[in-house]
Amino acid sequence: MCGIIAFVDPKGTNKEGSITSMMDMIQHRGPNSGGSFINETAALGFRRLSIIDLAGGTQPIYNEDDTKVITFNGEIYNYKEIRSDLIEAGHEFKTQSDTEVLLHGYEEYGMAKLLDKVRGMFAFLIWDSEENQLVGARDFFGIKPLYYYNRDGQFIVGSEIKSFLEHPDFVKELNIEAVKPYLMNQYNDLEETFFKGVYRFPAGHWFTYKDGELNMHQYWDADYTPNELSFEDTVEKIHEVISESVNLHNVSDVPVGSFLSEGIDSSYITSILKPEKVFSVGFDDKTYDEVKNARDLANMKGFDFYESRVKRDDVLRDFEEMQYHMDEPDGNPSVVPLWYLAKLARKHVTVALSGEGADELFGGYVNYGMHSHNTIVKVFANGLKRLPKNVKAKLSRRLSKSRNFKGKLHLYTSITEPSEYYVGQAKIYDADYPSIFSAQDANQVLQPVYRNKITVKSIYKPDFEKVKSLDYVRQMQYIDLHHFLVNDILQKADKISMAHSLExxxxxxxxxxxxxxxxIKTEYLINNKDTKYALRKASEAVVPKEWSQRPKLGFPVPIKKWLRTQSFYQQVKNLFSEEFVKDVFEQDKLLNLLEQHYTGEADLQRQIWTIYSFLVWYRAYFIDFEGTKEKYRRVQPEVKEMIDQGKLVNT
Structure with missing residues (x-):
């Protein structure tokens, strides 16, 4: 696991100084070593965390005649198989690394055919001096981040935006269009990031940059053509493919551990992996605690169990550093437990397995149709589904405007097109679910220049058009795959873990x-019995039935309670009261939201936390970036200590 950065600038001078400064900003991603390639046109930089071929995998790596050079962030799990084919084709290898397989694979097959062969997570860049072009790719799902800046003849591409800020020609400017969508979703769901001109490179794509022209090519997307397997055969096949994947993900020259909560996603893969060490996180407040059940499973399976307890005062101290490492603000409270989980795991292992993606692939979210577990509500909703289309449309409109009541959301979604009701985190129709901001509410707290007509529906509309012929579950899975998973879940998993030099x-x-x-047939994924139904049944091959039936919790965070304690309330109030806040928000409205929550008048935890996360990030990057950089441009102290003690060898 590593960090990569590159720029193409035929006219630029002092490329070595620029690429060195840019590499220094992402040293946390690769504390073992660094390297660079520089010629008259381009510069490529690399920071390495040694996982495979500890002695020989240092990058950049060159091909046989030095006409091509690669930097790579990620892992290719089937690289040994591809390597054998390349050797048979006549290629000579200098290392045992998966990086070199990509380089020779590009030579032998071309980018499109190479990407059709690999299994893994990756973002890589190749400078091809014969073609005088930079080529690169991002993995199928966007597990590994990749950003680019293509402005005024300057092209920069890399793992983290913070490294872009060190390039002398990069113009740092807030993208005001991103603020409102962030308030509605708790993360930025636009293609353009919070930094004007910086874009996320799309998952499942590769690119060429030549003579000032950027061309993108899609090589993978989800295909929902159903198979004809029985339920029993489906369950068996799920266990087969997941077991194979877990075994591939165990390929490493360093110890591999696993994150473990009480939920089925992590319990399933951990039970297949059978690691020596597993890690979990809880809070001082026992109401928000998954540690006990995780510990019980670890004891049952004979794993060494390590746990961390998150304290409110630690979060008050560390939250700015979390937002700094995210590059963009992220109001998902799960950033907090993940920070301490990664910190704990890094003291013991270099690689940890985690359960991201199970909900999106196997139908795990309540938004997919399990908003209520009340039998009467579910039976009534099934009856509504059989009504004529025009009747359902009229009833849907009435329900959307009616007062909130328990079960309303389940009834509403059973008769409404997903493109109409699926608005991410922005607005919830049921009284049981606290929401963030609707488009209208977001405009009301923002200064006029930040207001716009963007809605969550408008952001999702192009992707809904692609899958409008599919059933409602598949439509929502596709949206989550291309939005929530890639732009929130996977971003925080990568950025927070790599802040601690953990893969x-x-x-x-x-x-x-x-x-x-x-x-898989939709009815096997989610039905009246449960969400992720087929996956839960498959997991029973290795976990007790009690675990397979546990509901999703996802490391819940006591935000509501923290914001009603004096110390946390006061820290948030102090930030909300700062003068710069008026540049973006209607300050009095923010303070009123905070006061209403603190006094118990309303539950506004999600709105407040989303704004608080943004303002912490904004202060770090746009008010005092130099001070922030000096505090956090470093290898984490616990990792530095391991290096100093010889436990993490510099290669």
């Missing part, structure tokens, strides 16, 4: 697993 691997997000999951 997180996600076995559910394997191409073979996804291709099969996407072909």
């Amino acid at each position: 997180v691997r996600v076995p559910y997000l394997d191409r073979k697993v996804a291709d099969f999951a996407n072909s």
Whole structure:
């Protein structure tokens, strides 16, 4: 696991100084070593965390005649198989690394055919001096981040935006269009990031940059053509493909551990992996605690169990550093437990498996149709589904405008097109679910220049058009795959783990697993019995039935309670009261939201936390970036200590 950065600038001078400064900004991604390639046109930089071929995998790596050079972030799990084919084709290898397989694979097959062969998570860049072009790719699901800046003849591409800020020709400017969508979703769901001119490179794509022209090519997308397997055969096949994926994700020259919560996603892959060490996180407040059940499973399976307890005061101290490492603000409270989980795991292992992707592939979210577990509500909803289309449309409109009541959301979604009701985190129709901001509410707290007509529906509309012929579950899975998963879940998994120089691997997000999951009959995924029904049944091959039936919790965070304690309330109030806040928000409205929540008048935890996360990030990057950079441009102290003690060898 590593960090990569590159720029193409035929006219630029001091490329060495620029690329060195840019590499220094992402040293946390690769504390073992660094390297660079520089010529008259381009510069490529690399920071390495040694996982495979510890002695020989240092990058950049060159081909046989030095006409091509690669930097790579990620892992290719089937690289040994491809390597054998390349050797048979006549290629000579200098290392045992998966990086060199990509380089020779590009030479032998070309980019499109190479990407059709690999299984893994990756973002890589190749400078091809024969073609005088930069080529690169991002993995199928966007597990590994890749950003680019293509402005005024300057092209920059890399793992983290913060490294772009060190290039002398990069213009740092806030993208005001991103603020409102962020308030509605708790993360930025636009293609353009919070930095004007910086874009996320799309998952499942590769590119060429030559003579100032950027060309993108899609090589993978979800295909939901159903298979004809029986339920029993489906369950058996799920276990087969996930077991194979977990075994592939265990390829490493360093110890591999696993994150473990009480939920089925992590319990399943951990039980297949059988690691020596597993890690979990809880809070001082026992109401928000998954540690006990995780510990029970670890004891049952004979794993060494390590746990961390998150304290409110630690979060008050560390939250700015979390937002700094995210590059863009992220209001998902799960950033917090993930930070301490990664910190704990890094003290013991270099690689940890995690359960991201199971919900999106196997139908795990309540939004997919399980908003209520009340039998009467579910039976009534099934009856509504059989009504004529025009009747359902009229009833849908009435329900959307009616007062909130328990079960309303389940009834509403059973008769409404997903493109109409699926608005991510922006607005919830049921009284049981606290929401963030609707488009209208977001405009009301923002200064006029930040207001716009963007809605969550408008962001999702192009992707809904692609899958409008599919059933409602598949439509929502496709949206989550291309939005929530890639732009929130996977971003925080990568950025937070790499802040601690820890590689997180996600076995559910394997191409073979996804291709099969996407072909499973919808009724096997979610039905009146449960969400992720087929996956839960498959997991019973290795976990007790009690675990397979547990509902999704996802490391819940006591935000509501924290914001009603004096110390946390006061820290948030102090930030909300700062003068710069008026540049973006109607300050009095923010303070009023905070006061209403603190006094118990309303539950506004999600709105407040989303704004608080943004303002912490904004202060770090746009008010005092130099001060922030000096505090956090470093290898984490616990990792530095391991290096100093010889436990993490510099290669």
